[in-house]
Amino acid sequence: MIRFILCALWAFFGMVFSLPLHFRYKRMIKKDPMKGWTKAFPLVQGFFRKLLFFAGTKVTVKGLENIPEDQAVLFVGNHRSYFDIIILHTLVKKPLAFISKKEFEHTPLLSPYQRDIGCVFLDRENPREAIKTINEATERIKLGLSMGLYPEGTRNHSDTLLPFKEGGYKMAERAKAPIVLVAMTGQDDIFENNKFHLIKKSHVQVEFSEPVNPSEMTVPDKKAYYADIPNRITKMLEAQKNNKDA
DSSP states (O other): OHHHHHHHHHHHHHHHHTHHHHHHHHHHHHHOHHHHHHHHHHHHHHHHHHHHHHHTEEEEEEOGGGSOSSSOOEEEEOOOOTHHHHHHHHHOSSOEEEEEEGGGTTOTTHHHHHHHHTOEEEOTTOHHHHHHHHHHHHHHHHHTOEEEEOTTOSOOOSSSOOOOOGGGGHHHHHHTOOEEEEEEESGGGTTTTSGGGOOOOEEEEEEEOOOBOGGGSOHHHHHHHHHHHHHHHHHHHHHHHHHHHO
């Protein structure tokens, strides 16, 4: 209960007292998007790191050296918790945004943070608007903003991955950016798996794959790689589970 209260207070007061900064970043992003996202990144990253501290979350990372430091990346991962985004954001060195659900576009207090870091909002029920969103995200990757994508489309707490929607991979292909796979376990033990959804101390394992640039692949190799992404992430998840059980 104490961890839940600390996290809730930090989230509420952090969001409220940072409201003036949102107006500053909004003006900055309008003039120079990448400059605005870069300025907002440390603020949001620091906010998330402190939130994980209050939650008592320990994060073990493998493959951090696989993340390119000289270009934007499309991160593709499994999705089990709201903390997926929080944890990933604390681990990268360059500005990072996410493909977020349309339902979160106007969430009080939260949506300004998402806009500050360059998130785009995807309407899965409207194919035409979804294409526009993917194109917008592609242009942001070209500017140097990394993107996080969860192809399952929703939080999944089962032992197997949900079917992956491959449309988002085109962002990396068109932006000539690498894809880095992210496998994460233990993140739903922080909040979702707990009775009454209380915050509990947890150990999260994260692994980053080596980068793969689909724009440099032949069409058959590209299709095979896209189809194999769920299998690759599954193998990484299984390795984490075996490591936890050892």
